[in-house]
Amino acid sequence: MHNKNIFRARISPITKTGLMVCLMLRLCIPCTNADTGQTGELPLYRPPVTEGEILRREGGNIGVTRGFNRELLRDLTRNMTGGFTRSLMRGEERSLMRGEERSLMRGEERSLMRGEERSLFRSLMRGEERSLFRADRGSKELQTDTGSEVFPNIPIPEIMAPLADLRTGYTANPQPLLFWYVSGPWRGKIEFTLNEIGKSEPVLQRYEDRPPAEGIYGISLADCGITLRPDTDYEWFVAIVPFPKERSADFLGSAVIRYVPPPETFTDDLRRRPDEEQFRIFARAGYWYDTVACLCRMIEQHPGDPVLRQYRAALLEQAELGKVTDYDRKYSE
16 A cells, blocks of 8 residues: 655654654645645644653654664664674684684784784675665665565665654554555565563564655554453564565664553544544644544545645654655645
């Protein structure tokens, strides 16, 4: 499932306070579309969790300083540290084994130096190349395989980000829809994983169809036969796996979701409201995933409606999704 289109943000990255003031002013401006009759204020999302660790992760630079610094630091430390650690282990093992054998003929000192230098150089180079590649994916290409297929010199999309709350996002649906954004095509499949936090085995792991173009894609847990347990945190991942035997190089995004059953009064009120009002009700009640699902469903039904695109862009902006909002904004310019 995917949708295309939206307009480019014109808000400059001033201070956080200034950004929120601009956003609040925009949320108070009614939007109207003569073709579909959509009218009303932009959705105002009230996150149920406002403090604590940021749990959402994005693949690539979404244009938010927080996200870029965290991604770059994670990539550099994980890959360079992984390369250095592997170099020490492999280097010491190989150099000691080969060095001790050759030292009988060539001398212990020369063999140990050669073994350590070569292994350190090779593994550090691999670690640095992978970390730099992940830090700037738009300028790199690689050979990758998914299953039995091999794709030579296929560039990885610059951005892959879950449409999710920064922290724990709530849903009123035990079998919700989950959506993510990809900035470009990918000829391999996307790996989707759902984990119950604290459990070792995944609840669900499957491969989604390859994205043919930039867009917003999704998965239905109902179609997968998965039901979330109430008041339980789950983490979900979408990943491009360029090196199946080296998972530290995965290009991924992840987020946390919690199923919080709504009170009956909320459910009764929701049933009486038309579809075009339900996303605002979900947003005010703090149900992120249901707000996104409502908007995505309406956009799928009316892909040319610029007002619906504005609504979704405004919602994603409140979750600090940076460049992801440009996808919808460009359709209403």
